[in-house]
Amino acid sequence: MASDGTSLKDRVAVVTGGGHGIGAGIAARLAEMGAHTVICGRSRPPLEETAQAIALAGGRCRPLRCDVTSLESVQELAAMVQSEFGRLDILVNNAGVGGTRVPLHQLPLEDWERIFHTNLRGVFYSIRCFAPMMIAAGRGDIINISSLAGKNALPNGAAYAASKWGLNGLSYSVAEELRQYNIRVSVICPGSTDSDWGHSGKDRGKMLLPSDVAHAVAMIVTQAPQSFASEILLRPTQKP
Numbered sequence: 330m331a332s333d334g335t336s337l338k339d340r341v342a343v344v345t346g347g348g349h350g351i352g353a354g355i356a357a358r359l360a361e362m363g364a365h366t367v368i369c370g371r372s373r374p375p376l377e378e379t380a381q382a383i384a385l386a387g388g389r390c391r392p393l394r395c396d397v398t399s400l401e402s403v404q405e406l407a408a409m410v411q412s413e414f415g416r417l418d419i420l421v422n423n424a425g426v427g428g429t430r431v432p433l434h435q436l437p438l439e440d441w442e443r444i445f446h447t448n449l450r451g452v453f454y455s456i457r458c459f460a461p462m463m464i465a466a467g468r469g470d471i472i473n474i475s476s477l478a479g480k481n482a483l484p485n486g487a488a489y490a491a492s493k494w495g496l497n498g499l500s501y502s503v504a505e506e507l508r509q510y511n512i513r514v515s516v517i518c519p520g521s522t523d524s525d526w527g528h529s530g531k532d533r534g535k536m537l538l539p540s541d542v543a544h545a546v547a548m549i550v551t552q553a554p555q556s557f558a559s560e561i562l563l564r565p566t567q568k569p
């Protein structure tokens with residue numbers, strides 16, 4: 330796989346939730362490969378810090394505020410990308426939230442709403458706003474960051490798991506809708522990753538790093554046009 334700072338030259342990539350953790354790692358990797366990256370999130374300071382770090386490393390990154398739970402906010406982001414760049418090659422739907430670690434019958438209602446509005450509805454809004462640009466261009470990569478919790482049971486995290494199982498179903502289905510336009514919709518399901526999330530009781534030294542998820546994204550976007558790796562399950566080598 331080419332990763333020489335030119336393999337994505339002049340491509341445009343949007344990474345939702347790109348100010349922190351896994352999203353920041355993905356944006357840094359795509360910028361290092363030559364892409365113009367656009368990162369978004371709700372709070373500005375981490376976006377600006379990440380964009381500065383990418384620029385210092387020689388990459389191009391535009392930080393923009395966007396709340397993926399608001400259709401209006403995602404529409405504004407898409408309009409900005411269209412007017413500023415006139416194209417979108419890579420969309421990484423990474424923004425996501427967990428919730429209080431309790432049995433489902435004790436889960437606060439607002440946690441349920443926040444988890445589903447961000448992890449599932451947010452991806453719907455993003456695809457709704459950005460897919461038309463890719464359809465018009467007749468190409469693109471949409472990568473949804475799910476979780477191994479979208480493949481397994483997660484006691485005390487049922488709503489999070491359900492949102493990611495839902496995201497997997499959404500991804501497989503949209504992939505079939507969009508492949509006729511040469512748009513590859515893929516899903517990455519990482520296990521425990523050492524981001525800003527608290528992972529109590531786990532050995533951080535054994536966890537995946539954001540750069541490992543970024544590596545999977547880099548593999549997907551550098552495939553030959555006829556090849557479509559539709560799903561990557563990414564586990565830490567040793568159980569943390």
Ligand SMILES: NC(=O)c1ccc[n+]([C@@H]2O[C@H](COP(=O)([O-])OP(=O)(O)OC[C@H]3O[C@@H](n4cnc5c(N)ncnc54)[C@H](OP(=O)(O)O)[C@@H]3O)[C@@H](O)[C@H]2O)c1
Pocket residue numbers: 345346347348349350351352369370371372373375395396397398423424425426447451474475476477518519520521522523524525526
């Ligand atoms: N860490 C893990 O172990 C792990 C494992 C498997 C999958 N994942 C998935 O990986 C993704 C990234 O997780 P992470 O560990 O990197 O978490 P993180 O460090 O908490 O980062 C989450 C990012 O999403 C953004 N975000 C949250 N709500 C948003 C909204 N409504 N609109 C726009 N941006 C929003 C946050 O920025 P603001 O707060 O500023 O909006 C932040 O930049 C998530 O989808 C998560 O489910 C994580």
